[in-house]
Amino acid sequence: MSIKKMLLCAIVFILAAGLVPGVLAAESGEMKLGVNDRVTDIRAVSVEYTFYVPVRVLAEELRLNLGGTPEDLLLSGETGSLRILKKGKMIAGDGTEWSLTAFNRGGRLMVPLRIVTLFGYSVSYNPGKYLLRITDGNQTLDDNAFAEKFKDKLKPEEPPLPAAPQSAKPAPNPAKPGPSGKIVYLTFDDGPSATTGRLLDILDKHGAKATFFMLGPNIERYPGVVKRMAKSGHGLGLHGVTHVKSKFYASPAAALKEMNQDNADLKAVTGRSTKLIRTPYGSKPYFTKAYRDKVLGGGYRLWDWNVDSLDWKYKSASDLIYNNVVSQVNKMDKHGVRPIILMHDQKATLQVLPRILNYLHKKGYQYEIITSDLQPVNFWHDAR
Incomplete structure (x- = not known):
């Protein structure tokens, strides 16, 4: 040379x-x-x-x-x-x-x-x-x-060959989000429940994926739907065990213990563990630095939301929930921010969920799940 x-x-x-x-x-x-x-x-x-x-x-x-x-x-x-x-x-x-x-x-x-x-x-x-x-x-x-x-292993994979031309073009699937590049994260807290199977049916019909922040006792009670979530490619997250403020926030050690137990319940059912957590009632104001140092120091990733559906408050008042989600998503869209929508795994939410998914489809959103390698979004701006 x-x-x-x-x-x-x-x-x-x-x-x-x-x-x-x-x-x-x-x-x-x-x-x-x-x-x-x-x-x-x-x-x-x-x-x-x-x-x-x-x-x-x-x-x-x-x-x-x-x-x-x-x-x-x-x-x-x-x-x-x-x-x-x-x-x-x-x-x-x-x-x-x-x-x-x-x-x-x-x-x-x-x-x-x-x-x-x-x-x-x-x-x-x-x-x-x-x-x-x-x-x-x-x-x-x-x-x-x-x-x-x-x-x-090091050699790059060969790109796939282009598909052969088809004589008849298949009809477009209205359930599939458009190729706009816009992403939305659907999240559901407090499950699984007796109606989670119906919730998953709605998501499947609309080609949507979601991330579920689940409670340990409910995972044990409804193992079948949790296995279905995992098999279908939905995101799996932790929400603790008790959902009682005085117990979960009794001390940083108590919070970590609940998340570890929740993780153990998830692994017992699916064979998987996760790093994704959402604390009861959101991370502010209770999940202070002492709690974050203890729990996030254990390897967990803290996620909150930026669109609150308020389905926990309005229950079966579907119009209020729908209008609340639409107005907040529009604000996120104007600022180029990906919506992280908080909903709850409850019967009342099933009534409005199809309308929300249809709206997101019309706006060109694609559904993705939260994964542990994404930078966490939380009220404390804690990137750990």
Whole structure:
């Protein structure tokens, strides 16, 4: 290889590893990320020769602590710490500052892969072998051996072939949301209940997915519908055990105990556990910092809402519930904010739910579930 080509490869390596701040532009590809001697599920996105990864997923993979707020995130570990500020810079533990380009992708905060060097990791990049790898000195394979061993996993998947043309175009399904790119999160608290099966039927009819924040005793009482939720791809979350303010908020330890018990009940029925929680009556004012430090320190993700249907208040007054949801969703839409709609798993809500889903369809919304890798939305703006 000529000296000119060697220099060019070195420059590409530095840029691709994210050691030079990138200008945000169109994404130009993904690569699977290796960590020491493993290929992870993390997909690094290339933007202007800089690779970006979801900060929360990266923190979990490297066992770094993630705290703070969306405006001032704090990553910390045994070998260092890093503040990531929304205004476009990062500050290392020794006070050194750098400019930083970060962006949101599907609700995830994407940060340059280069930040791992501040925690003792090195970055290797070889596009010819589809190799993007971070190591901390505990690996046993060198880069060539790693690339050879995992070549089938590292190689990007081939794009699917286009579907064959059809002689007759199928009729459009009115239940399917339009391709507008707008997303809504439907959430239901307090279930499951005797009418959850009917609720799931309505969601299925409208092609909608929802996230259910459930109570432990109700999970034990209605295991069949919980299994159906899991099988159908709905989101599974925790709402505690007692739903009694004096018991759940008796102490931070009491709150954590209820969520852990709720999680154990969920796993006993579905074989799955979850990190998603919603506290009884919402997180304000009772779920203060002491509670959040205790419960979120246990790995849970706190979610509230930004659209309150007030179905718990209006019960069977369907028009009031419907108008309340519509007005709030319209406000979210004007500000470009994804609606997170609070409803309750109760019989009265079934009467108005089809109208709400029809409205969301007409507005072009697509239904997604809440997952643990999304940045939590809560009243405290606690990003943990």
